[in-house]
């Protein structure tokens with residue numbers, strides 16, 4: 001290992017030892033993969049999406065494999081924010097690992113309430129706001145699909161907390177740049193993308209939709225080119241740092257995002273195929289930097305744009 | 307601390323139509339494993355990402371002295387076809403042992419083991435361990451037809467009695483394995499039931515257990531992604547206020563009365 005390579009970063013005021021995070025919903029609350037390796041080696045953990053009250057989630061089947069990926073319709077099963085704070089956070093506090101709490105809600109008020117609760121809690125590095133959820137008051141239209149609704153959520157959360165605020169964008173939009181700019185105006189400190197594009201498959205033998213919930217979110221290498229393109233677009237218009245994700249499995253995949261301008265990246269479904277993927281990616285980025293004589297990760301960010 | 311190992315294939319043979327028995331050299335998995343647990347196997351090789359998800363297979367046999375792990379699987383699709391093509395000396399990336407296996411009660415003296423089709427896979431090692439403890443093991447296995455009765459000789463070795471049922475009567479009794487179980491429960495005072503197989507069979511076993519007031523453990527399946535409890539993809543509905551449990555970490559072995567069989 002070369003002494004010269006610098007991978008430490010500051011993103012939205014969160015200090016991370018390397019740019020490799022793990023994506024919300026694919027890494028539980030850390031314990032599960034803590035059996036494979038020391039999770040404090042990660043840049044940060046984005047925990048499973050939380051809601052104000054516990055949620056049971058969608059009926060099974062919730063998963064279906066697709067070419068180079070999978071569709072999921074988990075439906076935000078989670079223990080609720082209080083359940084997380086009492087049962088899950090104590091474990092994570094044992095590690096020198098920034099904990100980013102992913103939150104989701106039905107109303108702007110839900111989001112703001114959760115941010116308010118988290119604001120008081122020790123051991124939380126930042127909040128990631130998942131705006132892919134349907135806005136109950138606006139007839140179920142996703143917050144992340146309408147610039148004004150996205151603004152309202154982020155603005156509501158911003159007022160409730162001084163914690164670093166990452167807003168996670170949905171790819172199910174016509175113009176991701178417009179949403180990103182609104183989110184920036186509303187006071188976000190960073191943007192993460194992409195959440196899962198909606199998809200569906202039909203079970204031909206049974207002649208009906210394969211997922212219990214009909215539609216699901218697509219993840220895995222199948223979506224990587226879409227994700228890289230959206231990162232490229234968003235980095236081109238906002239001043240905020242961007243966390244890129246979507247189909248990252250290998251160091252090469254991670255480098256694509258970083259070169260497109262992402263300051264950090266997150267491994268999602270890649271954990272399922274290879275539980276060691278995040279560590280292999282950290283090592284792989286370091287090796288690449290050594291090979292290319294790049295001493296500071298900042299030199300690599302957005303290199304493909306120059 | 308990693309549970310991920312690269313295991314060498316020691317042998318892989320077709321033991322029944324479209325059904326393979328594979329042995330792997332995996333001492334670190336074998337030493338920790340319990341009957342009813344499973345391993346999560348990467349079926350894509352090298353840099354290929356297809357198929358993207360791992361495939362769960364039950365632990366069929368454990369040879370502690372040799373560090374040898376046995377699997378028994380039926381070819382139903384892409385992943386299991388890839389596994390069927392594996393040869394001695396090939397390597398497999400596996401995670402395990404995973405999940406909660408069968409637990410035999412301290413005071414059990416006599417148990418019944420019921421397997422349907424490929425569902426016998428997790429039951430052999432259970433019969434083995436029970437026999438070693440001096441427990442009387444009554445094994446009942448069923449299948450569509452005689453050629454699909456898997457590994458009867460191995461089961462005979464670890465069973466006090468072995469009953470075989472086929473839908474077509476080509477081997478054993480022409481009956482449902484659960485009908486044979488009803489008969490057994492009338493004759494013998496068994497302490498516990500253990501079962502794996504099609505859901506309809508498990509449902510009947512759970513019902514028989516309830517009417518006979520016997521504890522019963524069943525091994526269930528669900529599609530899995532992570533296999534370690536992180537993605538919440540493998541849930542089944544339970545009797546507890548409609549709550550879900552994860553097959554990969556709360557199971558795959560569940561108490562019969564825990565499961566919402568009407569889902």
Ligand SMILES: Cc1cc2nc3c(=O)[nH]c(=O)nc-3n(C[C@H](O)[C@H](O)[C@H](O)COP(=O)(O)OP(=O)(O)OC[C@H]3O[C@@H](n4cnc5c(N)ncnc54)[C@H](O)[C@@H]3O)c2cc1C
Nearest residue numbers: 361362363364379380382383384385386427527528529558
């Ligand atoms: C805990 C556990 C233990 C298992 N143990 C064994 C075992 O010991 N031996 C064995 O032969 N099989 C076992 N299975 C089932 C095995 O995992 C599947 O047959 C396998 O994943 C199919 O992969 P494939 O790529 O060959 O099929 P695919 O191409 O993925 O699918 C072929 C067909 O099988 C169905 N299918 C796929 N996966 C599952 C699943 N998990 N549950 C129900 N239907 C499915 C698909 O809908 C499709 O119709 C187990 C499953 C679980 C969850």
Ligand SMILES: Cc1cc2nc3c(=O)[nH]c(=O)nc-3n(C[C@H](O)[C@H](O)[C@H](O)COP(=O)(O)O)c2cc1C
Nearest residue numbers: 023024025049130194195219220246247248268269
């Ligand atoms: C099983 C599963 C559950 C997920 N749950 C959440 C969630 O709770 N909140 C969220 O913001 N994103 C969730 N996601 C989306 C991922 O965090 C990620 O944005 C997406 O899967 C794309 O990355 P990937 O292709 O590397 O998985 C989930 C994804 C998967 C596969």
Ligand code: FES
Nearest residue numbers: 533535538540554
């Ligand atoms: S397969 Fe991921 S939680 Fe069970």
